Amino acid sequence: MPITLKEAMSQMPLVAILRGVTPAEVLDVADVLVTAGYRVIEVPLNSPSPYESIKLLSYKYGNDVIIGAGTVVTKEQVDLVEAAGGRIIISPHADAELIRYSKAKDLYCVPGFFTPSDAYAAINAGADSLKLFPADAFGPKGLKAMSVVLPDIDILPVGGVSPDTMQAFLDSGAKGFGLGSGLFKAGMTISQVQQNANAYVDGYRATLT
Incomplete structure (x- = not known):
């Protein structure tokens, strides 16, 4: 049985948000991430040939890692993913119609909110x-205040998260994180990605x- 989102996050x-990754490098990048312990990999759709990268990742890691897309804004994109x-x-x-469409296809759905x-x-869709974005603009104090009025659902801060700020966000109600340019950005070497990946895991x- 393929891994579930709950299992992966536990x-x-x-x-891992791989904005700008190319199909030629995506498997080498993913090898480093999976070895470091990552179990959810996102390819934003404004990356080069994103569906090809998703296909490559899904073929190699589909049973053990949750593979999918970020920056999804249309139903047509959901179909292609x-x-x-x-x-x-x-x-x-937070597009309720897009969320319902994704869930009707039995896909996991993590929309952004502020x-x-x-x-x-x-939540109602x-x-x-939920993805708190941009997290660095909101901050741990903002998350803590808002968490009081929200039901029990995992909130993942995204945007400006560093290993040093994880504790404050977790203390404020976060259950995990989305990691972007601090982990990977176009032009990084595999050794740089490996160093960043391990730093976040250690953090x-x-x-x-």
Whole structure:
């Protein structure tokens, strides 16, 4: 049986966001991430040939890692992600119709939010988790205040998260993180990605002690 989102996040609640990754390098990057412990990998759709990268990742890691797309804003994109073997739809916004469409296809859905209204719209539409974006603009204090009025759902800060800020966000109600340019950006060497990947994993594990 393929790994579930709950299982993946319980193993390592860090989502690798590979914005700008190319199909030629995506498997080498993913090898480093999977070895470091990552179990959710997102290819934003504004990357070069994103569906090809998703297809390559899904073929190699589909049973052990949740593979999917970010920056998904249309139903047509959801269809293309599904056709490429992706299992998770991550959006920058809380579009209730898009969430329902994704869930009807039995895909995981993690929409972005920035207000309680956004959060409730996404939750009521069936979102599996929520992406707080941009997290660095909101901050741990903002998350803690908003968490008081939200139901029990995993919130993943995305945007400006560093190993040093993880503890504050977790103390404020976060359940995991989405990691973008601090983990990977176009032009990085594999050794740089490996160093960043391990630093985030070490930073998260340090919060457990």
